Amino acid sequence: MEYQLYINGKWKNTESGSVVTDINPADGSAYAQVHFAGPDEVEEAIAAADHAWKSWAETPAADKEAILLKAGDWMQEHIDEVAGVLMDESGSAFGKAYFEAGFAVDLFRAAAGECRRVFGEIQQQAPGEISMIRRLPFGVVAGIAPFNFPLLLALKKVVYALAAGNTFVLKPASATPVSGVMIAKALDAAGLPAGVFNLVPGSGEAVGNRLVEDPRIKMVAFTGSTAVGKGIAAKASVLFKKYSLEMGGKNPLILLRDFDLDQAVRIAGFGAFFHQGQICMCTSRLIVEEPVYDEFCEKFTAYAGTMKVGDPHAMDTVIGPLIKKEQCDIIDSQIADAVSKGAVLLTGGTHEGNYYQPTVLKDVTPDMRIFYEESFGPVTSIIKAKDPQDAVRLCNDNEYGLSSSLLTNDLSSAMALSLEMEAGMVHINNATVSDNSTVAFGGVKNSGVGREGGSYSIDEFTELKWITVQYTPAQLPF
Structure with a gap:
């Protein structure tokens, strides 16, 4: 099988990157040929997401919800295909593969519910004044996903960022790029508008660094090693760019x-x-x-x-x-x-x-x-x-x-x-391995910054704006 990039609502071959052999870790055989993005495709993906984000942010919550629900339905209908990808590409055992594929369905549906719950706050602080705290999307979010739960951990970022009104550029792990293709297929089948989600497999050097450093990317959501996460934090901090990091553990x-x-x-x-x-x-x-x-x-x-x-x-x-x-x-x-x-x-x-x-x-x-x-x-x-x-x-x-x-x-x-x-x-009285779609998943110390899941993800993928309305004459000191 050969898998393409997904940019601006279209499947396309790479022109400035390369076509890479995806290896089955079970036996070392060639599993698929995958188009990896080069600089031209990364630029195209970022530009498409940047162009699409304002209209997506203004899309009614019910419309966002409907798209995510349809994508979840596609994932459910193709669960055998998705689980097969996880077994062949990441070496997932049968039970783990179907668990992860099922979790992906649940994530789409949980995020759909969050579309209607991007809540702000009203405060009464001064006479004759309405003080509003609005929760607004950042714009373009980049996601960098790992190989171990390549579908679940990428999708956690994608679906909640979209629910909050952001657009998205995903770099899946180089060892498991086809898992990212499954996300693109689900969203494409659901009728997601062009540019709202873009898939650019590739190396950290060619794709990851560019996503972190580009000023049009307003937030980076990463899961992976602590060493790489610290590097992302250092680069993003110089640009005053928001980041969330889910890193290592012992x-x-x-x-x-x-x-x-x-x-x-x-x-x-x-x-x-x-x-x-x-x-x-x-x-x-x-x-x-x-x-x-x-x-x-x-x-x-x-x-x-x-x-x-x-x-x-x-x-x-x-x-x-x-x-x-x-x-x-x-x-x-x-x-x-x-x-x-x-x-x-x-x-x-x-x-x-x-x-x-x-x-x-x-x-x-x-x-x-x-x-x-x-x-x-x-x-x-x-x-x-x-x-x-x-x-x-x-x-x-x-x-x-x-x-x-x-x-x-x-x-x-x-x-x-x-x-x-x-x-x-x-x-x-339970295992360290535990997760669901709505909890505050994340760590402390060198294990991470930020939380993933449900409303906690909505908090991560939005920023706050304070707006006041003075409906009686303002009381001023001079």
Whole structure:
């Protein structure tokens, strides 16, 4: 298959860019040929979005809502095609692919509902004056999406930005550009006006930098690594440009002695190994209170051994391929460092091609690289805590603060400890991997700036304007 750019409401070939082979990470075969944008196409996309934004901003909410609902219907009707793209292009296992495709349908519909809820405020501040706070779109928003949930994490940006009245230019991850094509297909089928959404796959150098630096782009919404996110923030700040960043995580799960161990094993296993650990929210640190440490290690190791590794299309596959073989080398290096410093490899630690076996280390300590560094693979570390306060200390000993879990039957302790945990999201008695269309998704510290989801996204994709109306003679000092 060959996939084109989508600019100003039309599918087109690249002229200043190139046609790139999209690789299936499961077997290294050529999955598709994709047109990557060059400077001419990036310019055309930005100009189209800039030209379209005022009319889109003035489009009635009911019309925006109808388009997003139609796009959601298209996504639902083509869910098998969309899930197939996710399996073949990103290595998503069968269950994850259909989960992500279904989430995409929900995002379209949730954003459609937000079109009617771009609320401002009326204040009574002075006699004879109406003081209005209006919430208005920025104009053109650029989105830069990652490879791991390429459809969901791109769409979170696109649909809420459109609902708020902005136009959009999307750069999907270079490794998963066809997922972006699915978004363009849905919006095109729904009758979105020309220029409101534009798709420009390409490299960070050719496309990403241009989007960040162009003055017509008023906001950049990014999901990806902390290193790249910091670079975007530095460039955008010089231009006084709004940005939202959803970045890395080294997410902890705290298990206290009173919680059911079998349930804890299942929660931790899902959080650690879903989408082969290639999730910013994955559970990469299991902080276990000392009295149940040894038993948990034994049970969790046995559970990890039941995870099927293999063909993403097989319905019972849990762990598919990593997006690239180089990630296996990074994980090997982290494991070697940990073992050399006293960690015990309980299971895994091997790979064949892009397939990494589910891997569990115990007795991991802060002097090991893997305690702090992201692995972005099916690898998790078990860490011993003396008591709940020590567990929170270990939890917070990290530059990241995205998602976290706390497993305990003591509600009072759970609420108190959750407030001490330095994370944008704390899930009591559930996995670190959790999301829905309307929550305030995002992190603190080096995990991000801003929030995504529902009305919180509307807040991110709009700016405030204060307008007053004086309906009686103004009272002036002179």
